[in-house]
Amino acid sequence: MKKQNYLKWDEYFMGIALLSAERSKDPNTSVGACIVSEDNKILSLGYNGMPIGCSDDEYPWEREGDPLDTKYLYVCHAEMNAILNYTGTNMRNSKVYVTLFPCNECSKALIQKGIKEIIYMEDKYADQDSVKASKRMLDSAGVKYRMYQPIHKTITLSL
Ligand SMILES: O=c1ccn([C@H]2C[C@H](O)[C@@H](COP(=O)(O)O)O2)c(=O)[nH]1
Numbered sequence: 001m002k003k004q005n006y007l008k009w010d011e012y013f014m015g016i017a018l019l020s021a022e023r024s025k026d027p028n029t030s031v032g033a034c035i036v037s038e039d040n041k042i043l044s045l046g047y048n049g050m051p052i053g054c055s056d057d058e059y060p061w062e063r064e065g066d067p068l069d070t071k072y073l074y075v076c077h078a079e080m081n082a083i084l085n086y087t088g089t090n091m092r093n094s095k096v097y098v099t100l101f102p103c104n105e106c107s108k109a110l111i112q113k114g115i116k117e118i119i120y121m122e123d124k125y126a127d128q129d130s131v132k133a134s135k136r137m138l139d140s141a142g143v144k145y146r147m148y149q150p151i152h153k154t155i156t157l158s159l
């Protein structure tokens with residue numbers, strides 16, 4: 001009889017998004033994204049981080065203060081990085097697994113790339129205008145979104 005406790009697709013791809021988030025240097029919110037084709041092939045991965053050439057040690061990670069001294073003007077979002085990291089030609093009808101609900105800017109890019117479904121883990125900024133605007137655009141564009149249903153499975157990786 002086959003093994004029973006294998007990872008289901010959602011667990012597998014959200015697990016990879018979570019692992020990708022572990023690459024982030026953001027001390028407050030690490031975000032990971034995994035773009036997956038209609039036939040369950042991984043197309044691209046991303047996490048939130050500073051642009052190439054912008055040192056993680058020199059650019060700010062602060063959340064408050066002079067905007068020029070906060071991370072927000074510099075950090076590349078995980079979904080945006082996953083889109084930009086894609087080396088193929090077509091991600092239409094794909095889905096994206098993300099650890100945080102996409103902001104309005106990421107949703108614009110996801111819509112334009114033809115992504116049809118968002119599976120997210122956390123929606124902690126649901127009250128912010130950026131997420132309200134994001135959902136408005138996703139609804140208009142017919143992009144489905146659903147919260148990942150955790151199964152409280154623990155996977156230990158010994159590295
Ligand atoms: O769509 C999104 C929205 C946000 N992020 C990143 C950008 C920042 O690095 C963090 C949010 O930091 P807070 O301290 O929680 O404000 O998340 C993203 O990757 N994708």
Ligand SMILES: [Zn+2]
Nearest residue numbers: 077102103106
């Ligand atoms: Zn974003």
